[in-house]
Amino acid sequence: MNERNDTSHMKILEKIAGIAASERNDYLMQAKKSGKKVIGFFCSYVPEEIIHAAGFIPYRMRAVASSGTEKGDIYFSSLNCTFVRHCFDKALKGDFDFLDGIVFLNGCDHTRRLYDNWRHADIPPEFRYMFVAPHKVGTTAEKRFSGEIEVFKKELERYFNVTISDETLAASIKLYNRRRELLQSIYEAGKSKEVPLRGSEFLRLMLALTAMPVEDSIALLEEFKGEIQGRSTARPGDLRIFLASGCVEEPGHLELIEELGASIVANNICLGTRNFDLAVSEDDEPVPSLAKRYLYHLSCPRMMNTSRERLAYMQDTCREFQVDAIIAEKLKFCDLWGGELFLYRKESRKLGIPLLALERELYGGSSGQMRTRIQAFYEQVRNRKSTADDLFCAAGDDYQAGGKN
Amino acid sequence: MFSRKKQLRSRELLKFNINHRLNLLYVALFVPRLLYFILRILRPFYERKENWLNKTWRYGFLTIGGGVMHPAEMRAYRAGIKAVIDNFKTALAAERNNEPLAWVEWILNAEIIEAFDIASFNTESLNIFGNTMGSEYPPALIAEAESQGVPVENCSAVKLSVGSYFLKQIPEPTLIIAASHPCDSSISVYQILEYLTGVPTFSYDAPYWKDATSYEYFTMNTWDLIDFLEKQLDKKIDWEKLREVLERVNEINFYLREVCEMNRAVPCPGTMISLALTWVIREVAVRSPLAVSMAKGVYEATKYRFDKGVGVVKNERVRVLMWFPPIGFFTYIFKWMEHEFGAVVVADFIGHISTIHINTETPETMVHDLSRSQLHLGMGRQCHGPVEFIVDELEKMLEDYSADCVFFMGHNGCKHGWAALKIIKDFLKKKGMPALYLNLDIMDKRHTSEQEIKKEITDFFRSHGWA
Numbered sequence: 001m002n003e004r005n006d007t008s009h010m011k012i013l014e015k016i017a018g019i020a021a022s023e024r025n026d027y028l029m030q031a032k033k034s035g036k037k038v039i040g041f042f043c044s045y046v047p048e049e050i051i052h053a054a055g056f057i058p059y060r061m062r063a064v065a066s067s068g069t070e071k072g073d074i075y076f077s078s079l080n081c082t083f084v085r086h087c088f089d090k091a092l093k094g095d096f097d098f099l100d101g102i103v104f105l106n107g108c109d110h111t112r113r114l115y116d117n118w119r120h121a122d123i124p125p126e127f128r129y130m131f132v133a134p135h136k137v138g139t140t141a142e143k144r145f146s147g148e149i150e151v152f153k154k155e156l157e158r159y160f161n162v163t164i165s166d167e168t169l170a171a172s173i174k175l176y177n178r179r180r181e182l183l184q185s186i187y188e189a190g191k192s193k194e195v196p197l198r199g200s201e202f203l204r205l206m207l208a209l210t211a212m213p214v215e216d217s218i219a220l221l222e223e224f225k226g227e228i229q230g231r232s233t234a235r236p237g238d239l240r241i242f243l244a245s246g247c248v249e250e251p252g253h254l255e256l257i258e259e260l261g262a263s264i265v266a267n268n269i270c271l272g273t274r275n276f277d278l279a280v281s282e283d284d285e286p287v288p289s290l291a292k293r294y295l296y297h298l299s300c301p302r303m304m305n306t307s308r309e310r311l312a313y314m315q316d317t318c319r320e321f322q323v324d325a326i327i328a329e330k331l332k333f334c335d336l337w338g339g340e341l342f343l344y345r346k347e348s349r350k351l352g353i354p355l356l357a358l359e360r361e362l363y364g365g366s367s368g369q370m371r372t373r374i375q376a377f378y379e380q381v382r383n384r385k386s387t388a389d390d391l392f393c394a395a396g397d398d399y400q401a402g403g404k405n
Numbered sequence: 406m407f408s409r410k411k412q413l414r415s416r417e418l419l420k421f422n423i424n425h426r427l428n429l430l431y432v433a434l435f436v437p438r439l440l441y442f443i444l445r446i447l448r449p450f451y452e453r454k455e456n457w458l459n460k461t462w463r464y465g466f467l468t469i470g471g472g473v474m475h476p477a478e479m480r481a482y483r484a485g486i487k488a489v490i491d492n493f494k495t496a497l498a499a500e501r502n503n504e505p506l507a508w509v510e511w512i513l514n515a516e517i518i519e520a521f522d523i524a525s526f527n528t529e530s531l532n533i534f535g536n537t538m539g540s541e542y543p544p545a546l547i548a549e550a551e552s553q554g555v556p557v558e559n560c561s562a563v564k565l566s567v568g569s570y571f572l573k574q575i576p577e578p579t580l581i582i583a584a585s586h587p588c589d590s591s592i593s594v595y596q597i598l599e600y601l602t603g604v605p606t607f608s609y610d611a612p613y614w615k616d617a618t619s620y621e622y623f624t625m626n627t628w629d630l631i632d633f634l635e636k637q638l639d640k641k642i643d644w645e646k647l648r649e650v651l652e653r654v655n656e657i658n659f660y661l662r663e664v665c666e667m668n669r670a671v672p673c674p675g676t677m678i679s680l681a682l683t684w685v686i687r688e689v690a691v692r693s694p695l696a697v698s699m700a701k702g703v704y705e706a707t708k709y710r711f712d713k714g715v716g717v718v719k720n721e722r723v724r725v726l727m728w729f730p731p732i733g734f735f736t737y738i739f740k741w742m743e744h745e746f747g748a749v750v751v752a753d754f755i756g757h758i759s760t761i762h763i764n765t766e767t768p769e770t771m772v773h774d775l776s777r778s779q780l781h782l783g784m785g786r787q788c789h790g791p792v793e794f795i796v797d798e799l800e801k802m803l804e805d806y807s808a809d810c811v812f813f814m815g816h817n818g819c820k821h822g823w824a825a826l827k828i829i830k831d832f833l834k835k836k837g838m839p840a841l842y843l844n845l846d847i848m849d850k851r852h853t854s855e856q857e858i859k860k861e862i863t864d865f866f867r868s869h870g871w872a
């Protein structure tokens with residue numbers, strides 16, 4: 001890689017890191033200044049295209065730069081997940097005062113209460129909407145999802161006095177598909193030995209893209225894609241990791257996983273593949289097409305009847321990305337990812353793929369402890385590599401001492 | 406506890422219930438008056454706490470009133486107990502004979518299964534019936550699930566199902582009917598059970614709201630379930646059988662709604678344990694005609710007191726509203742409060758009935774109304790949507806039942822409940838309603854013991870001058 005290339009991709013990575021580090025960024029604020037409205041949303045099941053077609057900027061909610069949960073803890077208990085507590089804390093402190101609307105989703109028991117507590121604390125914006133996504137796939141659910149999107153569309157039109165035509169919606173779908181396509185190709189590059197982009201960098205990229213106008217994000221991605229071509233981040237002996245988790249959003253945590261001797265080459269996280277998996281059909285009616293895409297994209301454990309597909313995805317991805325080991329994480333008190341980790345542990349054992357199951361708190365620190373666990377796990381994986389191939393490498397029974405995998 | 410649990414033989418807890426406990430209680434309840442006197446005389450030996458001498462009897466004795474429940478109520482329980490015995494026997498027989506057996510999650514009832522004439526089993530049954538061999542068993546089943554990697558934060562009630570499965574305490578299913586409500590724990594654990602058993606699983610998807618579109622969606626789910634069952638069982642639904650069971654369900658609902666209505670009277674004529682137990686019987690054995698007999702018996706016992714204008718306790722001192730699920734390992738809490746403090750639970754989260762009358766005229770009306778009714782079962786109806794489903798009902802209850810105080814049953818599995826606590830607290834504060842906020846696990850006494858719960862309640866009553 002030549003020097004010019006090196007400095008220019010460093011520049012763009014730095015720029016992205018800057019955007020990712022805060023809840024607001026220049027792109028967003030400039031668009032806001034020019035009269036664009038910003039609508040926050042909470043989950044990968046909210047169809048961003050509808051918000052965009054209304055003329056607004058969809059903004060993925062996050063807890064980045066959170067300074068704690070003291071205020072959030074007045075509303076949520078210590079039995080609630082830290083993602084929710086941090087987000088609500090930020091909301092109470094006014095960190096999201098740039099929002100013109102916010103869309104909640106019945107993602108899990110914790111996030112659905114964000115809708116309730118937001119209203120109870122009467123935190124702006126005034127437009128607070130609960131978008132309801134089915135918990136299963138199938139024809140009935142698809143029909144329901146279409147209906148839900150229609151109602152959401154009408155409500156945006158009514159409240160903000162705008163019109164969402166089929167044409168504008170089709171144009172939005174095109175744009176988001178383009179972004180998905182670019183992201184998919186960057187992600188796929190992780191299959192190569194060179195690993196042009198580390199997992200932590202990929203997460204920063206996702207954080208940045210989901211907080212800016214989609215048009216800007218596409219321009220940035222196109223530039224970015226060119227810049228990282230030919231780049232290699234692989235170090236000799238690095239393990240190739242598949243990361244599965246819910247609301248992970250700390251690049252620092254992923255850096256820790258990587259700096260100990262690994263590259264996160266593939267993932268199933270909200271701010272990862274679940275964001276760009278599966279394109280929306282551009283040939284059919286927009287709303288049903290959106291329903292199809294959002295219902296059938298790579299699911300998370302909130303979906304009841306797709307666990308087999310998720311496990312198959314895990315297996316296929318491990319094969320295609322030549323993964324050495326899986327790190328599966330959950331935040332404390334997350335029932336959904338807790339259950340998913342159970343499945344991952346059983347399945348990875350069956351398949352003979354080493355797995356480290358981690359439980360942690362969002363922005364919880366304790367990296368010393370985490371470091372030791374990850375290091376020990378890597379050693380186990382490497383030992384296995386250098387000894388008997390069929391030796392199963394036990395998962396890090398980190399949060400469940402007696403876990404038998 | 407662990408070593409004792411290890412000795413459990415296959416299906417031992419169910420068989421123990423069938424052969425030794427429920428059966429004996431059933432027989433003894435043919436002479437409820439005599440049993441009442443025996444329970445009363447023996448009270449000093451089992452009422453205070455569990456020990457090696459009383460452990461296999463205590464839970465059963467206390468659940469049927471511990472010598473302080475009127476024999477008329479006890480008579481009603483006889484039918485319920487028989488319905489449960491029959492269900493356990495049928496489920497075990499189906500397993501033995503390699504016949505189809507459907508596991509039905511505890512937030513759903515098994516009416517549809519009746520229309521396919523196969524055996525059904527409530528996966529969470531041992532939450533209640535596991536205590537009859539000693540109250541250490543449910544925690545042992547939960548501990549087993551946790552030791553196998555089931556997340557500790559999952560609701561203990563559903564964790565126990567996985568533990569029961571691992572320890573071979575429940576019969577193997579041939580299919581599972583699960584639901585996305587009331588909470589994430591069900592979503593999570595039933596995916597685990599589907600994975601472990603490897604059997605075809607149908608998931609009901611509960612809507613978020615309770616509007617026409619939502620009911621329609623849930624109804625479509627029921628049609629999908631029928632389709633699923635027809636395919637899996639290779640037979641058609643028997644609408645006549647469904648009609649029969651739904652007519653009985655209507656009867657159950659009628660009696661229980663009447664009881665709820667009567668309980669508004671001051672003094673309160675009914676005891677909440679009866680409604681809570683009927684909820685359990687409905688879950689396990691809604692298909693049995695005996696479930697109607699139990700509901701009718703409870704109704705008659707309550708009506709008798711209501712007509713005479715007397716309360717379930719002679720001197721009613723305080724009326725309690727219990728919000729969030731009651732304690733499975735301490736079902737005696739209701740009678741204990743009545744007996745010790747003259748404190749009557751006038752309404753609670755699961756016993757209160759708001760299911761609708763099911764029109765049995767056509768298959769369409771049956772499926773529609775049954776679906777709607779299912780969404781109104783206790784715990785399900787409050788937990789699956791916005792906080793208003795909890796608070797609005799609470800407000801209505803406070804008005805309807807002239808409650809003096811509220812107990813918030815802070816079950817650590819109900820994370821959605823904890824996330825709503827500030828809203829509930831603010832609401833009760835605004836109402837000027839004294840409230841006790843308990844922190845416990847409804848199925849796992851290791852979290853907060855019966856003695857600790859009793860102490861907190863006693864202190865609360867004392868501090869308000871009710872004791």
Ligand code: SF4
Pocket residue numbers: 081082083084107108109110111246247331333334335336337
């Ligand atoms: S980490 Fe789990 S509990 Fe927390 S918001 Fe995400 S899905 Fe919900």
Ligand code: SF4
Pocket residue numbers: 560561562563587588589590591730784788816818819820
């Ligand atoms: S008791 Fe609470 S945590 Fe358990 S299933 Fe019911 S709502 Fe869920």
